[in-house]
Amino acid sequence: MTSERPGLYEMFDDRFRTGRCMNGDDALEVLYTGCRWAEGPIYVPAWRQVVWSDIPNDRMLRWDEETGAVGVFRRSAGHTNGNTLDRQGRLITCEQGNRRVTRTEHDGSITVLAQRWQGKRLNSPNDAAVKSDGSIWFSDPDFGITSDYEGYRAQSEIGSNNVYRIDPATGEVRLVADGFGAPNGLVFSDDERQLFVSDTRAGFLRVFDVRDDGTLSEGKVFAEAAPGKARFDNLRFDDGGRLWVAAMGDGVHCYDPDGTLIGRLNVPEAVANISFGGAKRNRLFITAETSLYSVVMGVTGTHPTGPGRRPWLEG
Numbered sequence: 001m002t003s004e005r006p007g008l009y010e011m012f013d014d015r016f017r018t019g020r021c022m023n024g025d026d027a028l029e030v031l032y033t034g035c036r037w038a039e040g041p042i043y044v045p046a047w048r049q050v051v052w053s054d055i056p057n058d059r060m061l062r063w064d065e066e067t068g069a070v071g072v073f074r075r076s077a078g079h080t081n082g083n084t085l086d087r088q089g090r091l092i093t094c095e096q097g098n099r100r101v102t103r104t105e106h107d108g109s110i111t112v113l114a115q116r117w118q119g120k121r122l123n124s125p126n127d128a129a130v131k132s133d134g135s136i137w138f139s140d141p142d143f144g145i146t147s148d149y150e151g152y153r154a155q156s157e158i159g160s161n162n163v164y165r166i167d168p169a170t171g172e173v174r175l176v177a178d179g180f181g182a183p184n185g186l187v188f189s190d191d192e193r194q195l196f197v198s199d200t201r202a203g204f205l206r207v208f209d210v211r212d213d214g215t216l217s218e219g220k221v222f223a224e225a226a227p228g229k230a231r232f233d234n235l236r237f238d239d240g241g242r243l244w245v246a247a248m249g250d251g252v253h254c255y256d257p258d259g260t261l262i263g264r265l266n267v268p269e270a271v272a273n274i275s276f277g278g279a280k281r282n283r284l285f286i287t288a289e290t291s292l293y294s295v296v297m298g299v300t301g302t303h304p305t306g307p308g309r310r311p312w313l314e315g
Contacts, residue, residue, distance in 0.1 A: 007266055008295070015256055016263030019240055023298025024282075028267065031063050031285075031292045032070045037150070038287035039233075040127075042083040042304070043277020044091070050277060050285050051091065052292060053080040055150045058097065063292060065278070070292075078102075079144060079151045082127030082185075082234065082273070084304045087134060094125035096144030097151040101125050101136065101166070114138070114166050114173045120157040122164075124150075127185050127234055130304065131192055134168030135214060137176065139183035139197065163197060165214055176216050177208060185234030185246065185273070190302050196222060196243065198232035205232055205245065205255075222259050226250075234273045238299040244284070246271040252286065267293065276301020 009022040016022060036056035043050050048065040051073050060073040060080055074080075079097030086092055091104040092113075099122045100115035113136060115122060124144025129137045141161045144151025163177040163186065177183070181201030188195055188210070195208045195216060203225035209217035222243075225232055229249030236244050241257040252265040252274055269288035277283055282300045286293040 010251075010264040010266055011262070012264070013256070013260055013262035015260075016254060019242065019262075020298035021242070021254055021263055025295045025297075028286070028293045028295050031068070031294055032061070033291040035061070035287075035290045035292075037272070037289065038292060039081050039272040040083040040094075041273055041275040041277075041285040041287050041292065042085060042091070043275060043283075043285060044085065044089070045277075045279075046089055050275075050292065051083055052273075052285075052287050053077070053083065055079050055081060055096065060093075061292075081125070081144075081150075082138075084128050084130055086130045086136070087132070092128050092130060092136060094128055094138060096124040096126065099124055099144070099151075101128060101138050113171065114164065117158060117162075117164060117173045117175065123156050123158060123161060126183070129186050129188055129195070131188060136166040136168075137163065137186060137188075137195065138166070139163050139186055141180070141182035141184060141200070143182065167214075174214075176214070177219065184232065187235050187237060187243075187304075190237060190239070190241070196235055198235055198245070200231055200233060203231065205235070205243075223253075223255055223261065233271070236274055236276055236304075237302045238276070238297075239302055240299060242299070244274060244301075246274045246286075248272070252284075265295070275304070 035054040040053040050063045059075045060077045062073040078095030082094040084092045101113045103111045123140045123142045126139045145154040165176045180199045184200045185198040205223040206219045207222040208219040231248040233246040243255040245253040247253045248270045251267045254263045271288045273287045275285045
């Protein structure tokens with residue numbers, strides 16, 4: 001079904017038009033509604049499904065592209081939040097309630113990848129990004145331990161909200177960036193030379209240079225949320241280098257590579273997360289409050305696991 005939503009696209013700079021950002025569907029498609037707070041959509045090509053999290057209901061749902069059917073992927077899921085894929089097409093999940101990062105194997109079993117740093121329990125992992133070398137980078141704010149709504153109330157053992165890297169060979173969890181109010185979404189540029197991280201509480205998008213040894217530069221502010229409804233959550237790139245950002249009550253923002261806000265998608269609910277998918281990666285999936293939406297775009301999203309060949313996808 002289609003949501004009759006005039007004015008889906010809002011242009012602030014002519015680059016939003018010339019970059020084909022307004023060349024897609026004229027309205028959002030509502031794929032499902034009935035969540036308490038939806039986040040973490042990821043398109044799984046092998047299944048032709050979108051998996052996402054309904055955090056307060058402690059379940060993961062899946063929408064089937066062929067049939068349009070929605071069902072439960074996992075219940076009692078550890079109050080999962082962000083999801084992504086690794087280079088082998090396995091599901092990487094941030095479990096707020098269980099305070100860990102896990103991988104769902106091809107046989108359905110679950111492998112714990114990270115749950116402590118320097119012997120202390122993580123706060124509540126939120127979002128993850130996989131680099132082409134197999135390392136997994138994740139944000140660890142305190143959203144899942146501040147109340148029982150999206151996890152379990154607890155005191156932070158670490159005492160700060162940070163970004164970490166899981167070494168692909170040793171499994172070592174290493175702190176790579178700190179000084180956040182609440183790090184949230186994170187994504188690598190397509191050449192993997194930069195890591196972009198949203199700080200929801202501070203209202204910033206920060207960008208870090210990625211060094212060859214897996215460490216980061218001090219970072220700088222890429223964009224700042226305007227006072228009001230906008231709060232940054234997760235983020236994704238298209239193949240034109242534009243950064244698309246879930247901006248909560250301000251829809252989906254689109255930033256030019258120079259940091260200029262050039263346009264916006266207006267969404268009737270507060271936007272938590274976004275993800276490109278579909279056969280051409282030109283379908284944007286949006287989780288917003290109670291619903292999963294989609295819109296077929298005039299732009300194409302980059303792959304969540306970075307550049308390079310993926311045999312499980314390409315044959």
